[in-house]
Amino acid sequence: MSAVSFCVLPQRGVFAIAGTDRRSFLQGLVSNDVNKVSANGVIHAALLTSQGKFLHDFFVAEAAERLLLDAEAVRLEDLRTRLGRFRLRAAVTLTVENDWIVAVAFGPGTAAALGLAMKTVHHLAGGGVSYVDPRLPAIGVRLMGMPSDVMETLHEAGCNETAQIAYERLRLELGLPDGSRDIVVERAGLLECGFEELNGVDFGKGCYVGQEVTTRSKYRGLIKKRLVPVMVEGPVPVPGTPLLLDGREAGEMRSATEGIGLALIRLEALAQAQHASRPFHAGTTRLFPRLPGWMVLPLRPGD
Template identity: 45%
Template sequence: MAANATGYAVLERRGVVAVAGEDRAAFLQGLVSNDVTQVREDRAAYALFLTPQGKFLHDFLLIESGGALLLDPEMERRADLLRRLKMYKLRSKIALEDRADSLRVVVAFGAGALAALGLPEEAGAVRPFGGGVAVTDPRLSALGARLYLPADGLAALDAVGLERREVADYDRLRLSLGVPDGGADMVPEKAIPLENRLDALNAISWSKGCYMGQELTARTKYRALIKKKLFPVTLDGPLPAPGAVVTMGDKEVGEIRSGLDNQALALLRLADLEDAAAPLTVGETRLTWQTPEWDAAGAA
């Protein structure tokens, strides 16, 4: 199905973790990359949990709902996030809860999806929906909405005329826009946020105080240390496996990340793109790269 399909899909690769208690905002403020004080019941954010060296560990949306901050880490890695949060709990008045069994993460996307949910196109807007909440994706409104719904909440999506789709339909949209998805595109403990354009996806506050990995993230930005960036690529040939080496002639210039059909993401060296003397290839497959429209400032 085309990247412009409209509907909703259950995003089973994401789960929900709740941080409740009176210190919840202050606790997360010292750990994650975005400004938690700006998260309200009508305003969500996208944030990162980094290593002290500023490398990627987890990404998630942050939503205030029912007296708790909800995070949606990758389902298979949520136990790791909970473990790391518990390490820093100390005397903070918070309670950590795994809600993956009680809340589903759902994406709604395509033309008319936001309007059907009563959401504006303003990234990060939140409203109640279907016994849970619906959020205009705070990374990029073109991605549509993310919803956190109880088990019976899917009926509300059917009621507003949205048709159930496969997650692959959402991924076609995501890949066409050049948006990375957690560990599928960013290797934990190795990936650098700015190489993956996460600053342009509203993941980082440059004005808040210290957080885990803040010093090195700021240094990377202000000293212009980025040598690679993530690009959406169109494929002419078989889909390469994640991690496959991208070459220009006999020179290695990058790696493939996630992909589907004739689209993929690739981490490419900027200097090689500026002086491209030969086509980019992975085996028999030729790649055509482009800069995402939403990150014109980060063009190669």
């Protein structure tokens, strides 16, 4: 039996940008370089406020002369509205693909099973795509397209359908945020949520909305908090629950499931906890940070 599992992600949907100006239109708005998107290239990017605060994140692929955005399903209309404000005279059309689905395959040998061992993007029948997640290959392969095309691709590759909780646990263990569940809209900055290490921001691409604040945060060392995985011992705190270290508020819970979650923690408190091997507390629950290998934190003053 194949070790590759898959599940459909009902919380994700697909948004399409067509028209001759589609690349230049999106390039001036998002945190990553749209010029990296190609027949063999996909990016992860974000749309920000002018103050550099998070609005939306999405994956961007291209197929059939359209840019395809894998984004949060319940917020697709908000995304269309926000992008539409910048359309002006640009030759673009903005469409929500209501009939499409997003799925993810994961486990040992996923890329090879789906024909992505030597490339990062595969084009499906009907205009959809499958691609290695550009944030971190360990999280697997994402697919978007018509349900029949996506399911046929997965079944032909011998992938086994599983409950979404298996993917959720892997995501949390790897420390990957899931849109507005973990990144508070109009409050969070990208760099405190790992976008630099996870290939979601390009500091050499030039201007985009929120670029100045994001760049200043990096080069002036203004990041004071980070979203990190935590092992949970006890009842799982609900999102937004304050985390305490030695009785003082040090962070806030984000998404979680039994035994594992993400929390936004002040770097100063994180360094203290790491140095003394002390847990954070939320009521009777103890939480222990477990930093993934990709995460780079300035835990010492001046770093």
